[in-house]
Amino acid sequence: MASQDEQDPRISKISSAIRVIPNFPKPGIMFQDITTLLLDTKAFRDTIDLFVERYGGKDISVVAGIEARGFIFGPPIALAIGAKFVPMRKPNKLPGEVISEEYSLEYGTDIMEMHVGAVQAGERALIIDDLIATGGTLCAAIKLLERVGVHVVECACVIELPELKGRERLGDKPLFVLVSST
């Protein structure tokens, strides 16, 4: 199941709390700014609740959040469902031994890292980010977790940009989003 079909009444307030900034970070891009959602205490609460309602009691022991906006949504979800929080970071930020996964950008490549030993083989994980665009970052996160034997149950984002077909790039991994932005 993609976004809420029979739309939960909380979704429209969440959607309207997101601010669109034209031409950021460069001309032609309509940037989906979640910082305004974080200023609306009820809408932020509802955002977290919608994820917690979906994932609580499903034996998920890992919530992996992608730097930096995944760090805002991941921990409250992890705390509510009793899972650990695992930050997935840009290179050279994590201090301990890491495993790295390279991924493509529009121009060039980037690298995502995770601490060795943060997760155990057989654990069930969610991956959280604020938004899915092309799906490249989420893919890298899936790979990092699967390389150490973790089962990625689902990827969860506040916003999807469906025209960029990120959902397809996730292959067989399910994606759950609250808001679809065309």
Place this chain on the structure above:
Amino acid sequence: MLVREQLTMSDYRDKDPLIHGIQSKIRVVPNFPKPGIMFQDITTLLLDPKAFKDTIDLFVERYKGKNISVVAGIEARGFIFGPPIALEIGAKFVPLRKPKKLPGKVISEEYVLEYGKDCLEMHVGAVEPGERALVVDDLIATGGTLCAAMQLLERVGAEVVECACVIELPDLKGRERLNGKPLYVLVESH
């Protein structure tokens, strides 16, 4: 060792085992990011759901019901601790970021590093004059970043009630750099 203000004996009894549990989960990584630095790694704390929850609960207990409407968190590790606190006390969360990350109109505050300078930014309009704010980060070292954060909030007329960190490195005297603003930490590391 703890940093606290006046607490009752029962507070000591209740909190000490929690603090000890939290402290024991923090991993020290030598020579990161460069030789000689003993890096306080909170990621291992985040792997222990009970210890992570206790960390948040200790801050929430302190700040709930104090009419605090803003929790400002410093990128990136302040983004991990700030939002859970904000959600529990009913405050908004305001991310304070490195330059060019925030998409809207920003105000910037420059601050001094060991070598060179850096800059912290906040969205215009995120905070109203008169709001009562907390600043949250994982750790206070020299206090430079926290200072810049307080400046940003005060420039828009907010009142910084307190700075809150999981860890303090007291030898770096960050507490003194906060211009008399109170600092609350859970763990001291010498």
